[in-house]
Amino acid sequence: FRNVTGVQTCALPIYRESEHAFSLAMSITPNDPDIAYNRAFNLATIGDHRSAIGFYRAALTPSPDNPERLMNMATSLKATGAVVEALDLYDKVVNDHPHCLEALYNRGVLYQEIGNLENAIEDYETVLEINPHHKLALLNQGTVYQLQNKLSAAYESYQALSVIDPSDARVGWNMALVSLAMEDFDRGWLLYENRFNNPDFHKLYSAIPAIKNWTGESITPGMKFLVLHEQGLGDSIQFCRYLRCLSDRGAI
Numbered sequence: 001f002r003n004v005t006g007v008q009t010c011a012l013p014i015y016r017e018s019e020h021a022f023s024l025a026m027s028i029t030p031n032d033p034d035i036a037y038n039r040a041f042n043l044a045t046i047g048d049h050r051s052a053i054g055f056y057r058a059a060l061t062p063s064p065d066n067p068e069r070l071m072n073m074a075t076s077l078k079a080t081g082a083v084v085e086a087l088d089l090y091d092k093v094v095n096d097h098p099h100c101l102e103a104l105y106n107r108g109v110l111y112q113e114i115g116n117l118e119n120a121i122e123d124y125e126t127v128l129e130i131n132p133h134h135k136l137a138l139l140n141q142g143t144v145y146q147l148q149n150k151l152s153a154a155y156e157s158y159q160a161l162s163v164i165d166p167s168d169a170r171v172g173w174n175m176a177l178v179s180l181a182m183e184d185f186d187r188g189w190l191l192y193e194n195r196f197n198n199p200d201f202h203k204l205y206s207a208i209p210a211i212k213n214w215t216g217e218s219i220t221p222g223m224k225f226l227v228l229h230e231q232g233l234g235d236s237i238q239f240c241r242y243l244r245c246l247s248d249r250g251a252i
Contacts, residue, residue: 018042033059037069040076049076067093071103083114101127105137117144133164142174151182169197195230221250 022039029035040055056073060066070089077086090107093100108123124141127134142157158175161168172194179188196213211226225246229236 019046033062041072044072044076044079049079052076053080065092065096067097067100067103071106074106078110083110086110099130101130101134104130105134108137109140112140112144117148120144121148132160135161135165135168138164139168139170139174142178146174146178146181151178154178155182169194169199173198219246219249219251223251225251 019039019042022035022042025035026032026039036055037059040052040059043049043052043055053073053076056069056076060069060073063069070093074086074089074093077083077089087107087110090103090110093103094107097103104123104127108120108127111117111120111123121141121144124137124144127137128141131137138157138161142154142161145151145154145157155175155178158171158178162171162175165171172191176188176191176194179185179191182188214225227243227246229239231239
């Protein structure tokens, strides 16, 4: 009963109350692997990964090959910096279940985070062979190719993702940056307009009244402009020189 109560409370989500219920359940049946697993998952949810790992180990004792439990334990190990052991668990899952997309993708992410880009790409490619529409794998594949300065390959990854999910503002933004890095300025500056679809930019413009966005129309003398900075301080200083261009055309 206490395990069920813990699971139900966890789903609310009132995770700290769930921990109390799981603790009581384990005091009654201390060797129940399901209670240990649920408690571990709950602890991980509230950020106590170090405690969660011990309960994941207990949950795995009767079923050491359980892929779900292995992967969740790997997540907690990663959160505590135990990267090598986390990779070992992902390896075990992938070896036992070669088509497990979650294990392959998460291992790729971990490889990417520790700078092992070749292995990361290999895992993302395997994921995409199994599911060519895996959006996160495509996004991360493009990111890794950018880090490797393989710009054409990065663009292809982002382009494939843009077909699958044209509404993802990150994709157009990344395609713009790659195009500019490739010195394809016509395409790059056009795609750069995708930044206005990024929620972070809405925060910038929501603080001002609704003003028509200038998109390159002819400037007539006396036309008023409100110029906002949207880049880092260094870029903003560089772009200040274009204010004279507006002034020379009669803008105020």
